[in-house]
Structures are given as structure tokens and as C-alpha cells.
Amino acid sequence: MSQPPNTLQVQHRASLREYNTFGLPAVAATLVRLASVADVRRVVDHREYGVAAKFVLGGGSNVVLTRDFAGVVLKVEIMGRRLLREEADAWIVEVGAGEPWHEVVSWTVQQGWPGLENLALIPGSTGAAPVQNIGAYGVELKDRFESLDAVDLVTGRTVTLDAPACRFGYRDSVFKQHLAGKSVITRVRLRLPRPWQPVLGYLDLERKMAESGQRTPDAQTVFDWVCAIRRAKLPDPAVIGNAGSFFKNPVVSPEQCRDIIGRDPAVVHYLLPDGSYKLAAGWLIDACGWKGKSVGRAGVYDKQALVLVNRGGASGAEVVTLARAIQESVYGRFGIRLEPEPVIL
Ligand code: EPU
Numbered sequence: 001m002s003q004p005p006n007t008l009q010v011q012h013r014a015s016l017r018e019y020n021t022f023g024l025p026a027v028a029a030t031l032v033r034l035a036s037v038a039d040v041r042r043v044v045d046h047r048e049y050g051v052a053a054k055f056v057l058g059g060g061s062n063v064v065l066t067r068d069f070a071g072v073v074l075k076v077e078i079m080g081r082r083l084l085r086e087e088a089d090a091w092i093v094e095v096g097a098g099e100p101w102h103e104v105v106s107w108t109v110q111q112g113w114p115g116l117e118n119l120a121l122i123p124g125s126t127g128a129a130p131v132q133n134i135g136a137y138g139v140e141l142k143d144r145f146e147s148l149d150a151v152d153l154v155t156g157r158t159v160t161l162d163a164p165a166c167r168f169g170y171r172d173s174v175f176k177q178h179l180a181g182k183s184v185i186t187r188v189r190l191r192l193p194r195p196w197q198p199v200l201g202y203l204d205l206e207r208k209m210a211e212s213g214q215r216t217p218d219a220q221t222v223f224d225w226v227c228a229i230r231r232a233k234l235p236d237p238a239v240i241g242n243a244g245s246f247f248k249n250p251v252v253s254p255e256q257c258r259d260i261i262g263r264d265p266a267v268v269h270y271l272l273p274d275g276s277y278k279l280a281a282g283w284l285i286d287a288c289g290w291k292g293k294s295v296g297r298a299g300v301y302d303k304q305a306l307v308l309v310n311r312g313g314a315s316g317a318e319v320v321t322l323a324r325a326i327q328e329s330v331y332g333r334f335g336i337r338l339e340p341e342p343v344i345l
Pocket residue numbers: 135136137138233243244245246247248249268280281282283286291303304305306341
């Protein structure tokens with residue numbers, strides 16, 4: 001049934017299974033679809049929804065639903081994308097938070113505004129991209145970020161945040177810290193630098209360059225390479241439920257790194273600019289023998305141990321049980337506590 005545009009689209013006892021890429025079962029007491037900034041204000045001003053507990057859902061690609069939600073789930077469906085302005089050293093593109101991220105990447109590359117190609121095929125919505133500062137193959141969202149608009153869920157006021165205000169970190173931002181659950185991102189502005197330089201320092205991309213013999217690939221070629229690399233390693237959520245990397249890559253001190261190398265010299269580690277080391281969580285999990293294993297209907301993907309998958313009909317509790325078992329065995333063998341990347345609800 002079509003709704004008048006000035007009325008909120010509300011669904012009661014709404015199944016969330018279709019709205020999370022893990023395909024986990026959960027029911028929201030109320031689901032409200034937000035098609036505009038005005039809709040966010042309608043929720044804030046609403047007698048009942050204004051005071052209810054709220055959970056903001058984007059593309060549902062970074063969440064593990066372990067229970068039904070008694071409050072209001074806000075599904076962000078604000079659309080629209082345009083070139084906002086052209087500057088001497090950048091194209092500034094503005095995108096509605098509900099736009100699927102990969103389609104935005106693909107569109108910008110086709111329009112001749114490159115810069116997002118390393119972030120191709122990351123599932124989820126554009127509004128969710130800054131929340132966890134998505135990153136892949138040497139580029140993070142913060143490297144291509146101009147500003148965003150968010151509506152405060154208590155006051156209904158719109159604020160514009162620049163990069164310092166977002167406090168981006170590795171898979172982290174102010175929206176995972178003190179603004180968690182307090183505001184809805186409505187629009188994101190991206191800064192695509194010109195002239196464009198490809199970012200090819202990542203091992204997987206270096207391999208593609210060597211195989212193809214192309215020394216100066218264009219953005220479309222890098223986009224195609226990233227898509228091919230991801231398709232070979234990561235499960236398509238439309239086929240096998242998952243939420244991408246389940247754990248963050250842990251950062252340790254040089255002493256801890258030496259200790260772990262002492263336990264297993266093959267550990268994959270990268271020196272960071274501040275002198276600490278990032279360890280490959282996928283390697284640690286793999287070394288503990290988890291690749292391809294299952295606990296109940298939740299499992300560890302057989303081509304990349306960092307990705308937990310729904311083997312069909314898993315519950316959020318099964319995923320969390322598997323995650324805890326992995327954390328215990330990695331802690332037991334390496335003394336490292338792995339931290340989950342998705343939000344666990
Ligand atoms: N490795 C193993 N066994 C495994 C998995 C990985 O030995 O089962 C080793 C690999 O051989 C490699 C190293 O671990 O030497 C790192 O693996 P990979 O290059 O696949 O990257 P990653 O650290 O697993 C991170 C991001 C991904 C991102 C890729 C590429 C995190 C938590 N994950 O994965 O992001 O696509 O780098 O940049 O930082 C995501 O956040 O959801 C995500 C997929």
C-alpha cells in the first residue's frame with residue numbers, strides 16, 4: 001500500500017532476517033523506514049518513538065543480531081547522489097546514507113571521479129561507511145572523506161561533522177564510541193582527490209600488477225582487480241550469510257610481537273608508523289586450526305579464517321558461541337584477545 005509522503009512508514013513485529021547480511025533471525029517490535037531528513041525529525045518528535053530505545057540499521061552488513069529488539073529499529077533509506085562541486089584538487093560528491101556503497105564506488109569510477117576503487121565490493125550502505133571507517137587494500141574511508149550530516153536523535157538538530165570531529169581510527173569512529181545510537185547519519189560527502197594516483201602498495205594488488213604486466217592501471221582496472229581479489233577470498237553475503245571480517249586485526253607492542261614470533265615464527269605481522277605491530281587475525285585463527293570448522297550452524301569460512309559464516313539457519317547465539325571459542329583458543333595459544341569488528345546486538 002502506498003503511503004502519503006508526509007507519514008512515517010512503520011511496520012510492527014518486523015522480521016530483520018532480510019536486513020542483516022548474516023541472515024540471522026530477529027524481530028523488531030517496530031521498524032521505521034527513513035526516506036528523508038524530515039522522517040528522522042518525525043521520529044524524534046513522535047510521542048512514543050521519540051522516547052523509545054532505538055537501533056540504527058544501514059545495510060545490516062556489520063551487525064550480529066542475537067535477540068529480538070523491543071524498541072524501534074530505524075532503517076535508513078535516504079537516497080540521492082550528485083557531484084556537489086569541483087575544486088582545483090578534488091571532486092566533492094554528496095551521497096544519501098541509504099545508497100548501497102558498492103554502487104556509489106562503481107558510479108564514481110564510471111563518471112571519471114576516481115579514488116574509491118580500492119573500496120569496491122564492500123557490502124553495506126554509504127551511511128555505515130564512516131561508522132566503522134571502512135577500509136581495504138591500503139585505502140580507508142577517512143582518506144576520501146569531506147564531511148557528513150547527522151541528525152541528533154534527542155534534539156532533532158542536524159549537525160555537520162568534518163573528519164577530525166568524526167575521530168576516525170582503525171575500523172572506528174565517534175559513531176562507535178560516544179555517539180553510538182545517538183544520531184542518524186543522513187548524508188555523506190566524499191572528497192576524491194585530483195590528480196588521481198592509484199594506491200597499489202598492497203600485496204594482492206602488486207600480484208595483479210605483476211600478472212597483468214600493467215604498470216599504470218587506470219581506476220577502472222584497479223576496481224576490477226579489487227573485485228576479483230575479494231570474490232576469490234570473501235563469501236558473497238547474498239549466497240553465504242556473513243559480516244565480512246569478524247575480528248579486528250590486533251595491534252601489539254614490539255615486546256608482545258617478539259613474544260608471539262617466539263611462539264610461532266611464521267606469524268604475519270606489519271610494522272606500523274608508531275612502532276607498534278599489527279597482526280593478521282586471520283592468520284592467528286587459521287594457525288589455531290579453525291578454517292572450515294563449524295559450531296552448530298555457524299562456521300569459519302574455508303578461504304579466509306577471519307570471516308564467520310552462517311551455514312544455513314544459524315542463530316546469533318551460535319555465531320557468538322563460535323566467536324567466543326575462537327577468542328579462547330587464540331588467547332590460549334598466543335595470549336592475544338581478539339576484538340569483534342561488527343556490532344553485537
Ligand atoms: N591469512 C591466513 N589465513 C587466513 C586468513 C589470512 O594466513 O585464513 C593471512 C594472509 O595470508 C595474509 C594476512 O593473513 O598474509 C592478511 O590477510 P588479508 O590480506 O586477507 O587481509 P585481512 O587482514 O584478513 C583486512 C581487512 C579486510 C580488508 C583486507 C584488505 C580487517 C579486520 N580486515 O583483512 O576488511 O578487505 O584487509 O585490505 O582489517 C572487513 O573489514 O570486513 C574486511 C573484509
